[in-house]
Every structure is written in C-alpha cells, then in structure tokens.
Amino acid sequence: MNFIQAPELQTTHWFNTTAPLTLESLRGRVVVIEAFQMLCPGCVSHGLPQAQRVLETFDSDDVCVLGLHTVFEHHAAQGTVEALEAFLHEYRFTFPVAIDAPTGKGGPSKTMTAYGMRGTPSLLLLDRNGRVRQHYFGREQDIKIGAEIAALVHEGQTSDSHTAQTDDNQCDDGGCRI
Amino acid sequence: MNFIQAPELQTTHWFNTTAPLTLESLRGRVVVIEAFQMLCPGCVSHGLPQAQRVLETFDSDDVCVLGLHTVFEHHAAQGTVEALEAFLHEYRFTFPVAIDAPTGKGGPSKTMTAYGMRGTPSLLLLDRNGRVRQHYFGREQDIKIGAEIAALVHEGQTSDSHTAQTDDNQCDDGGCRI
Amino acid sequence: MNFIQAPELQTTHWFNTTAPLTLESLRGRVVVIEAFQMLCPGCVSHGLPQAQRVLETFDSDDVCVLGLHTVFEHHAAQGTVEALEAFLHEYRFTFPVAIDAPTGKGGPSKTMTAYGMRGTPSLLLLDRNGRVRQHYFGREQDIKIGAEIAALVHEGQTSDSHTAQTDDNQCDDGGCRI
Amino acid sequence: MNFIQAPELQTTHWFNTTAPLTLESLRGRVVVIEAFQMLCPGCVSHGLPQAQRVLETFDSDDVCVLGLHTVFEHHAAQGTVEALEAFLHEYRFTFPVAIDAPTGKGGPSKTMTAYGMRGTPSLLLLDRNGRVRQHYFGREQDIKIGAEIAALVHEGQTSDSHTAQTDDNQCDDGGCRI
Numbered sequence: 280m281n282f283i284q285a286p287e288l289q290t291t292h293w294f295n296t297t298a299p300l301t302l303e304s305l306r307g308r309v310v311v312i313e314a315f316q317m318l319c320p321g322c323v324s325h326g327l328p329q330a331q332r333v334l335e336t337f338d339s340d341d342v343c344v345l346g347l348h349t350v351f352e353h354h355a356a357q358g359t360v361e362a363l364e365a366f367l368h369e370y371r372f373t374f375p376v377a378i379d380a381p382t383g384k385g386g387p388s389k390t391m392t393a394y395g396m397r398g399t400p401s402l403l404l405l406d407r408n409g410r411v412r413q414h415y416f417g418r419e420q421d422i423k424i425g426a427e428i429a430a431l432v433h434e435g436q437t438s439d440s441h442t443a444q445t446d447d448n449q450c451d452d453g454g455c456r457i
Numbered sequence: 458m459n460f461i462q463a464p465e466l467q468t469t470h471w472f473n474t475t476a477p478l479t480l481e482s483l484r485g486r487v488v489v490i491e492a493f494q495m496l497c498p499g500c501v502s503h504g505l506p507q508a509q510r511v512l513e514t515f516d517s518d519d520v521c522v523l524g525l526h527t528v529f530e531h532h533a534a535q536g537t538v539e540a541l542e543a544f545l546h547e548y549r550f551t552f553p554v555a556i557d558a559p560t561g562k563g564g565p566s567k568t569m570t571a572y573g574m575r576g577t578p579s580l581l582l583l584d585r586n587g588r589v590r591q592h593y594f595g596r597e598q599d600i601k602i603g604a605e606i607a608a609l610v611h612e613g614q615t616s617d618s619h620t621a622q623t624d625d626n627q628c629d630d631g632g633c634r635i
Numbered sequence: 636m637n638f639i640q641a642p643e644l645q646t647t648h649w650f651n652t653t654a655p656l657t658l659e660s661l662r663g664r665v666v667v668i669e670a671f672q673m674l675c676p677g678c679v680s681h682g683l684p685q686a687q688r689v690l691e692t693f694d695s696d697d698v699c700v701l702g703l704h705t706v707f708e709h710h711a712a713q714g715t716v717e718a719l720e721a722f723l724h725e726y727r728f729t730f731p732v733a734i735d736a737p738t739g740k741g742g743p744s745k746t747m748t749a750y751g752m753r754g755t756p757s758l759l760l761l762d763r764n765g766r767v768r769q770h771y772f773g774r775e776q777d778i779k780i781g782a783e784i785a786a787l788v789h790e791g792q793t794s795d796s797h798t799a800q801t802d803d804n805q806c807d808d809g810g811c812r813i
Numbered sequence: 814m815n816f817i818q819a820p821e822l823q824t825t826h827w828f829n830t831t832a833p834l835t836l837e838s839l840r841g842r843v844v845v846i847e848a849f850q851m852l853c854p855g856c857v858s859h860g861l862p863q864a865q866r867v868l869e870t871f872d873s874d875d876v877c878v879l880g881l882h883t884v885f886e887h888h889a890a891q892g893t894v895e896a897l898e899a900f901l902h903e904y905r906f907t908f909p910v911a912i913d914a915p916t917g918k919g920g921p922s923k924t925m926t927a928y929g930m931r932g933t934p935s936l937l938l939l940d941r942n943g944r945v946r947q948h949y950f951g952r953e954q955d956i957k958i959g960a961e962i963a964a965l966v967h968e969g970q971t972s973d974s975h976t977a978q979t980d981d982n983q984c985d986d987g988g989c990r991i
Contacts, residue, residue, distance in 0.1 A: 318540075318547045323501060332956045356543035362496075365534035369496045422866045425959030426966075433967040510778045600688045603781030610782075611789040674896075674903045679857060712899035718852075721890035725852045 282410035285310075285403070286393040288347065290377035292360050294367055300345065300375055302409055309342045309431045310405040314349040314379075314391060317366045318357050319399045325418050326400025327372055332421065333428065334374045341432045346376035349391035349399060354381065406431045460588035463488075463581070464571040466525065468555035470538050472545055478523065478553055480587055487520045487609045488583040492527040492557075492569060495544045496535050497577045503596050504578030505550055510599065511606060512552045519610045524554035527569040527577060532559065584609045638766035641666075641759070642749040644703065646733035648716055650723055656701065656731055658765055665698045665787045666761040670705040670735075670747060673722045674713050675755045681774050682756030683728055688777065689784065690730045697788045702732035705747035705755060710737065762787045816944035819844075819937070820927040822881065824911035826894050828901055834879065834909055836943055843876045843965045844939040848883040848913075848925060851900045852891050853933045859952050860934030861906055866955065867962060868908045875966045880910035883925040883933060888915065940965045 285302055293299045302310060313330035315322035327346065334344040346367075350357050357363075360378070367376060379388035387396070394403065397416045404413040404427055413427055463480055471477045480488060491508035493500035505524065512522040524545075528535050535541075538556070545554060557566035565574070572581065575594045582591040582605055591605055641658055649655045658666060669686035671678035683702065690700040702723075706713050713719075716734070723732060735744035743752070750759065753772045760769040760783055769783055819836055827833045836844060847864035849856035861880065868878040880901075884891050891897075894912070901910060913922035921930070928937065931950045938947040938961055947961055 318543050320548055329956070332954065336954070336956050336960055353539075353543035353547075356537065356540040359534065361531070362534040362540060365496050365531035369531075370498055420866065420870070421955035422863070422870050422959035425956035426870055426963035429960035429963035430967055433964055507778070510776065514776070514778050514782055598688065598692070599777035600685070600692050600781035603778035604692055604785035607782035607785035608789055611786055674899050676904055709895075709899035709903075712893070712896040715890065717887070718890040718896060721852050721887035725887075726854055 282406070282412060285405050285409050285411045286390070288345075288377060289380040289389040289393070290347075291380050292378040294364055294376045295373055296375035300343075300377070302405070305343050306409050307407055308340070309337075309407055309428060310403075310409075311342060311344045311428060312347055312403040312405070313345070313374075314347045314394075314396055314399055314401040314403070316348065316350055316352075316357055316399045317363055318353060321418065322400040323370070326402065327370065329402075329419075329421060329424065330374060331372055333424070336425065337428060337432065342428060344374040346372065346374055347379050347390060348376060349379040349388050349396060349401070350381065351387040351391060351398070354385060404428060404431060406434060460584070460590060463583050463587050463589045464568070466523075466555060467558040467567040467571070468525075469558050470541075470556040472542055472554045473551055474553035477555070478521075480583065483521050484587050485585055486518070487515075487585055487606060488581075488587070489520060489522045489606060490525055490581040490583070491523070492525045492572075492574055492577055492579040492581070494526065494528055494530075494535055494577045495541055496531060499596065500578040501548070504580065505548065507580075507597075507599060507602065508552060509550055511602070514603065515606060515610065520606060522552040524550065524552055525557050525568060526554060527557040527566050527574065527579070528559065529565040529569060529576070532563060582606060582609060584612060638762070638768060641761050641765050641767045642746070644701075644733060645736040645745040645749070646703075647736050648734040650720055650732045651729055652731035655733070656699075658761070661699050662765050663763055664696070665693075665763055665784060666759075666765070667698060667700045667784060668703055668759040668761070669701070669730075670703045670750075670752055670755055670757040670759070672704065672706055672708075672713055672755045673719055674709060677774065678756040679726070682758065683726065685758075685775075685777060685780065686730060687728055689780070692781065693784060693788065698784060700730040702728065702730055703735050703746060704732060705735040705744050705752060705757070706737065707743040707747060707754070710741060760784060760787060762790060816940070816946060819939050819943050819945045820924070822879075822911060823914040823923040823927070824881075825914050826912040828898055828910045829907055830909035834877075834911070836939070839877050840943050841941055842874070843871075843941055843962060844937075844943070845876060845878045845962060846881055846937040846939070847879070848881045848928075848930055848933055848935040848937070850882065850884055850886075850891055850933045851897055852887060855952065856934040857904070860936065861904065863936075863953075863955060863958065864908060865906055867958070870959065871962060871966065876962060878908040880906065880908055881913050881924060882910060883913040883922050883930060883935070884915065885921040885925060885932070888919060938962060938965060940968060 287302055290299065311330065311333050313326055315326055330344050330346060333342065348363055363378065379390045381388050400417070402415040402419060403411055406412050412431060465480055468477065489508065489511050491504055493504055508522050508524060511520065526541055541556065557568045559566050578595070580593040580597060581589055584590050590609060643658055646655065667686065667689050669682055671682055686700050686702060689698065704719055719734065735746045737744050750770070756773070758771040758775060758780070759767055762768050768787060821836055824833065845864065845867050847860055849860055864878050864880060867876065882897055897912065913924045915922050934951070936949040936953060936958070937945055940946050946965060
C-alpha cells in the first residue's frame with residue numbers, strides 16, 4: 280500500500296520547545312499532530328486533552344506529539360502569540376505547539392491547506408517514515424487512537440524509508456503524491 | 458438580617474446586548490453574575506455553561522444572567538474585544554457579557570476588586586433588591602444554585618427595598634459596608 | 636389551579652428507614668419520589684445520583700426524598716430484598732427506599748400503575764399538601780429540578796391543606812381527583 | 814522475560830455465547846478479561862463499558878473480550894443467573910460473560926483466587942500465547958489499554974508457544990509460578 284508523504288510543517292512560532300521542530304528531524308518516530316484553534320470548543324474539551332494523554336502514555340523515543348494552531352476564522356482574535364502562550368499555560372498542555380503560517384490573505388493557514396484539513400480539531404498520525412497513516416476530523420475515541428499509535432510504534436521503520444524521503448521532491452504546498 | 462448592597466458594575470464594553478446594563482436598572486429582578494476569564498479552564502468547562510443553563514431555566518422577567526470578564530492575569534492575552542467576541546460566539550454563550558474595567562495598572566479589574574472576588578470563576582447571586590446574597594468562588598453544584606436562585610425569585614421584593622437603595626451612599630469602589 | 640392528590644404508596648419493604656413511611660405522614664413537607672429499577676441504566680447513572688444530590692442540598696425539615704423500586708420487567712431478576720439492599724449499600728444511596736408492591740400477575744407494580752408512570756426513571760415532586768406538582772419520565776437537568784423543589788419549599792402549605800386531605804376519600808389505584 | 818501462564822477459567826454459566834469458552838481454545842488471540850460484579854459501581858460506570866469499547870475497536874480475529882462475574886461479597890444478592898442475564902441485557906454488553914465458580918464457602922470465587930485478583934473491576938490482558946501480560950485493579954485510561962492491547966496484537970504468537978503451554982504443569986488453583 281502507498282501512503283502520502285506528510286508535507287513539511289510551515290510555522291511562524293513555537294511554544295514548549297527550545298527550538299523549532301521539523302517533521303524531517305522527527306523521522307524514525309511516530310508523529311501525532313493535533314491541529315486546533317484556541318477558541319474551538321471541541322479542541323479544548325476533547326482534542327487537546329487527548330493529545331496530552333497521548334504524550335503521557337507513550338515513550339517519547341517512540342512517539343512525538345505536536346500541536347498545530349491552524350487558524351481559519353477569527354484571525355484577529357486567535358492570532359496573537361501572547362494569547363496562545365497564556366492559553367497553553369493555563370490549560371497545562373506541555374507538548375510542543377507551533378503556529379501554522381497564515382497565508383496573509385485570510386482563510387485556512389498554510390500547513391492546514393497542504394494537508395487538506397477540513398477544520399479543527401484534526402488529528403494526524405504519521406508513521407516512522409513520515410507518511411500520513413490516519414487523518415481524522417472531529418472526535419475520535421481514545422481506545423482507538425491509542426491502538427492505532429501503538430500499531431505504528433510496533434511497525435518499525437521500513438527499509439525503504441530513506442528512498443521514500445529522497446523521492447519527496449514532487450511535494451508542494453498542495454500536498455505530496457507518490 | 459442585613460446584606461451588602463451590590464456595588465455598581467464598572468465596565469468598558471458589552472456583548473450580547475444592544476445597550477450597556479446597570480445593576481440599578483435591573484432592580485426588581487434576581488441578578489446572577491458569572492465572573493470569568495476566557496482563558497480560565499474552570500470557567501470554560503463549568504462556570505459559563507452553568508450560567509447558560511441558568512439563563513435557559515428561569516424566566517427572564519425574574520432572573521437576569523450576566524457575564525463579567527474579570528481579568529487579573531495575562532492582561533495582554535485576554536484583553537481584546539475581538540477575542541472575547543469570537544470566544545462568546547464559538548461557545549454560544551448568549552447572555553449579556555461585560556468587560557470589567559481594568560485599573561490600568563495591572564492586577565484585578567475594578568468590579569472584581571469592589572466585590573472582593575478571590576478569582577475566577579466567581580458566581581454572585583443578587584436578590585431583587587440588589588443585595589449580594591451568595592458569593593461563590595470555584596465550582597458549585599447545579600442543584601444548589603438552581604435552588605438558591607429559585608428561593609430568591611420567590612422571596613419577592615421587600616418593602617424596604619427603596620430604603621435599602623437610598624441608604625446606599627456609604628458604598629464606594631471598595632465595596633459596601635453595613 | 637387544581638392538582639391531583641398523590642395516591643398513597645403501596646409497598647412491601649423499606650430500606651434506609653427504621654419504619655415504613657406514608658405520604659400522609661409526610662404532609663407538610665415537599666416529597667421527592669425517585670421511581671427506579673436497579674437494573675435500569677438511566678436510573679443508576681442519572682436518576683438515583685440526582686435524588687441523592689437533592690437529599691444533600693435541601694433541609695430534611697422541608698424536603699423528603701424517597702426511592703421507589705417500581706419493577707415492570709425482569710421481575711425475577713430485580714425482585715429480591717437482598718439484591719436491592721446490596722445495591723443501595725454499594726452505591727451509597729442513603730435516602731429511604733421502598734419496594735413498590737407487585738400485582739402478583741407481572742407487569743408494572745401497584746404504585747407505578749396508580750401514578751400512571753411510563754417507565755423508569757420517573758421523578759415526582761409533591762407539594763407540602765401532598766399534591767403531584769411535577770411528574771417527569773427520563774432525564775431532567777439538576778438546575779431545573781433544584782429550582783422547582785425550591786419553589787415548592789417556599790410556597791408553603793396552603794390553608795386548604797387539611798380540607799384537601801380529608802376530601803381524599805375518592806382516591807383509588809387509578810389516582811385521586813379533587 | 815518470563816510471564817505467568819494464565820490459569821484456566823473455572824466457570825458455572827456463560828452468557829452471550831452458544832458454548833462455554835476456554836482460554837486454551839482462544840490461544841492464538843489476545844484475550845481481555847474484565848472481572849466484575851454487577852453491583853460494583855466502578856465496574857458498571859467504567860470497567861464494563863471499557864470492555865465493550867475494546868470489543869468494538871479490535872478485530873475479533875485478533876482480540877477476544879470476556880467478562881467474568883467474580884463475586885466476593887453479597888453472594889446471595891449478586892449470584893443468580895436471571896439477575897446477571899437481565900443486567901447484561903439492560904446494559905447492552907454483548908461480549909461473552911462467565912460466572913466464576915464459587916467456592917461454596919463464601920469469599921472470592923475460584924478463578925478470582927487463582928489469579929490473585931484484589932477486587933473488582935480487574936482487567937487482565939493475555940498475549941496470544943495465553944500468558945498474563947497486564948493485570949490491573951481499578952480504573953485505567955482507555956488510551957493506555959488500547960495501546961497495550963495493540964502492542965500484544967502486533968507481537969504475534971511466539972514460536973515457543975506450544976512449549977510454554979506444555980510446561981504448564983506446575984499450575985494449580987493457587988496460580989502459576991515460574
């Protein structure tokens with residue numbers, strides 16, 4: 280089976296990390312991306328707490344949890360670095376979080392568009408080879424997410440991993456096709 | 458028994474209402490004030506939804522529900538009108554909400570200080586005569602709050618109501634003393 | 636307005652009380668009756684915990700909370716005194732509970748039929764004069780139930796209370812009419 | 814690493830299955846055993862619904878979910894077949910459930926004793942070779958349980974599986990020792 284190689288993140292600011300992260304640098308680990316907006320009720324009540332539980336359940340050598348602030352509405356209200364920093368602090372979300380790069384023309388932010396996300400919360404599971412294996416929009420059960428991440432952890436990194444990465448040159452903002 | 462006359466609200470902006478409200482203009486009705494910050498987890502998960510349930514349970518001729526955005530930390534993050542408007546819209550809180558006037562020197566906002574609130578969420582129940590009858594900090598059970606508001610509704614407006622109001626001249630921003 | 640006088644309870648066993656109770660002996664207090672079956676999921680997760688919260692919220696001089704085990708299915712499974720006693724103990728429900736008298740012919744038990752209950756959980760609110768003021772089937776919000784009980788508490792006992800009781804002789808299993 | 818071979822179930826009655834099950838017959842699949850009592854609040858609110866979610870999440874070719882009614886108190890109240898059948902029906906638990914064999918002398922039932930369970934709910938995860946890999950008492954998070962079951966699913970059946978079984982002769986009712 281062929282899977283889509285995950286487009287690289289396009290970000291403007293990071294929280295809860297000393298340096299910006301790239302998907303390429305995380306190759307070899309399963310990556311869980313929680314795309315959210317701080318004023319999205321379903322993200323606050325469900326998506327982000329679930330991401331925190333993922334963080335607390337898996338070994339960080341195997342699984343990396345990332346938040347991605349993907350604004351597609353209320354840009355003026357949700358956009359500031361100070362607001363997001365206070366939000367993460369008050370809710371005690373401790374995984375690295377990036378602000379998805381805005382297009383500057385309103386509408387969905389860049390990484391959100393590259394992945395074809397339908398809204399927030401969206402949850403993406405990337406395998407150790409950096410390929411998108413699951414892409415959810417809305418609420419998913421913990422038991423299912425836990426099982427799927429564990430399956431990716433135990434799958435290991437395939438031998439064609441490096442090839443998959445070097446074939447990556449047909450990727451653009453619209454996504455990557457094999 | 459003597460109760461403290463509720464200090465008037467000191468606000469800078471209102472949402473979900475065509476005109477600013479004053480406690481004086483609401484005399485004759487029970488007033489429920491939910492003091493909150495939009496980045497306070499307990500306010501979002503408990504206090505504000507409870508206020509919305511109060512709104513939907515009682516007759517608006519008897520009970521007026523007000524939200525009061527009482528910032529005492531993360532002023533830059535929580536302060537903007539656009540952010541609060543988007544927040545109220547996304548969470549579908551439909552009762553009138555005011556921004557409590559900041560002191561301009563940081564720290565708790567003016568009405569918050571006048572009432573001696575300890576933090577957010579705080580819930581105040583004012584009787585039909587505008588007196589503070591309950592003042593809670595933190596989480597309170599719905600069944601108890603429902604019962605206490607109903608008790609105030611059925612109490613009616615006492616005959617000494619007007620006197621109580623005109624005796625109000627020893628009130629200042631620091632609160633009212635008997 | 637006229638309200639239906641509550642038919643007297645027809646019971647076979649009581650728990651959490653030293654002596655059987657009658658509605659007549661509770662006249663003067665608001666009575667809250669939670670009709671349930673121990674194998675009814677909605678009763679266990681919602682109705683009975685709500686009744687316990689009512690017990691813990693109101694003054695016992697004003698409000699009496701009663702459980703009524705109204706079996707209308709799985710008679711053999713739900714019927715035993717030992718099972719119900721263990722159930723009440725394990726779930727820590729501390730209000731008095733009665734077993735509604737079975738008809739001996741299967742189907743809904745006697746008090747359940749007398750009140751025309753549609754199933755479990757059913758919640759009945761009786762005023763201080765022993766009249767049925769609210770009759771709910773299924774799930775109701777705490778804030779609303781708290782408000783309605785408080786309203787009955789503050790209503791007081793009407794002056795025609797004693798008359799209402801002595802006129803009570805046209806009551807039968809089908810209900811009472813004033 | 815050595816793991817304890819799971820003692821065979823000792824049961825008196827089965828529900829939700831056309832024939833009694835044995836752990837031996839399930840070798841090759843991961844087995845999830847939810848030990849419960851029908852009057853145990855934590856089992857009803859948490860343990861059994863979690864077992865149902867496991868059932869609905871994993872492929873039945875990989876994972877078998879079993880309920881085990883392990884009575885250690887209120888024997889008379891919890892013991893009847895009719896009561897347990899009605900309970901499973903009303904709560905819509907659809908996985909196979911067995912009644913753990915009572916000792917006839919009160920106290921914990923036989924399988925419960927063999928596994929050294931501390932109470933209910935207890936959750937046991939057995940690998941495809943029939944070895945106890947996890948043994949929990951009380952509440953565990955879905956995300957963790959989902960991950961652990963998935964890990965066992967992906968582990969596969971080891972080549973020494975048959976040997977492990979035939980070495981099983983030092984097991985008795987008191988459990989198996991390495």
